[in-house]
Amino acid sequence: MLQQQLEMTLDKLSNDEFDGLTIDEAWIEEAGEEFKAALRKQLTPQEEGFRLRMSNVGKPLCQLQHGAMGSEKKRKNYNFKIQMLIGDAVECITNIMLKIAGANITGGKNQVELKLGETIVKGEDDIEIDHKIFDVKSCSPWAFDNKWAKGYSGLKESDDFGYVGQLTGYAKAQEKELGGWIVVNKSDGRVAVVEAEVSETEKKMNLFMMEYHADQIAKGTPLARQFEPIVDTFRGKPTGLKRLTKSCEFCDYTKACYPTAKLMAHPKSEAKNPPMYWFIEDD
Numbered sequence: 001m002l003q004q005q006l007e008m009t010l011d012k013l014s015n016d017e018f019d020g021l022t023i024d025e026a027w028i029e030e031a032g033e034e035f036k037a038a039l040r041k042q043l044t045p046q047e048e049g050f051r052l053r054m055s056n057v058g059k060p061l062c063q064l065q066h067g068a069m070g071s072e073k074k075r076k077n078y079n080f081k082i083q084m085l086i087g088d089a090v091e092c093i094t095n096i097m098l099k100i101a102g103a104n105i106t107g108g109k110n111q112v113e114l115k116l117g118e119t120i121v122k123g124e125d126d127i128e129i130d131h132k133i134f135d136v137k138s139c140s141p142w143a144f145d146n147k148w149a150k151g152y153s154g155l156k157e158s159d160d161f162g163y164v165g166q167l168t169g170y171a172k173a174q175e176k177e178l179g180g181w182i183v184v185n186k187s188d189g190r191v192a193v194v195e196a197e198v199s200e201t202e203k204k205m206n207l208f209m210m211e212y213h214a215d216q217i218a219k220g221t222p223l224a225r226q227f228e229p230i231v232d233t234f235r236g237k238p239t240g241l242k243r244l245t246k247s248c249e250f251c252d253y254t255k256a257c258y259p260t261a262k263l264m265a266h267p268k269s270e271a272k273n274p275p276m277y278w279f280i281e282d283d
Contacts, residue, residue: 058165
């Protein structure tokens with residue numbers, strides 16, 4: 001239903017058909033203020049030091065341990081800040097589009113906290129629709145087509161950023177139902193509403209995992225790598241190289257685990273824009 005509402009509204013707006021649409025000037029002002037706040041955050045030095053938050057507690061434990069240890073992060077690409085700002089802009093735009101579409105927005109932007117063992121983990125949710133908690137995400141074309149377009153099953157296959165744990169935490173902290181994710185392809189503007197088809201058993205498992213992560217960080221448990229390199233293949237044949245898993249590629253601490261890892265185009269690919277991978281020397 002929400003997917004259809006958004007698509008119909010965006011179709012009308014894209015074709016300058018404003019009949020039947022309500023666009024409140026206050027919504028535009030709110031979106032502007034939200035983006036100004038995002039700009040200030042992105043263009044202001046952030047406080048140093050690691051802390052568990054809703055946005056990271058569902059990530060792999062080894063990543064959290066690196067953060068707690070103060071391991072050196074790999075240097076981000078020069079376009080990283082622009083990507084973050086585009087994501088912020090997409091969230092502001094999505095929020096106003098939901099209002100224009102007539103979504104039943106019942107809350108959002110709540111500062112919440114959840115006790116996980118002896119640790120209090122805090123965060124801020126995105127939006128509440130029909131009393132269910134939703135997260136707004138922007139993503140690359142690859143992630144949209146290969147993950148989000150498949151629905152919840154696609155996210156479960158590869159939840160490298162801990163999105164399920166994040167949403168579970170927001171919902172549990174407020175004793176609300178999980179709604180899901182409203183995802184925008186930041187390249188072409190396509191939208192997907194992905195419902196969180198999370199069973200009660202999964203919810204309990206997610207909360208157990210999050211509490212375990214919090215407990216291990218609190219105890220200062222020694223780092224243990226969770227992912228090992230995989231054998232690289234090209235057209236079904238081994239290339240003699242090893243490359244890192246997606247979880248390691250997306251991790252801030254790739255170089256801390258693999259000092260000799262190199263980000264490079266696939267050497268066998270003849271594509272104009274070959275895929276990039278983190279490779280390591282084969283043992």
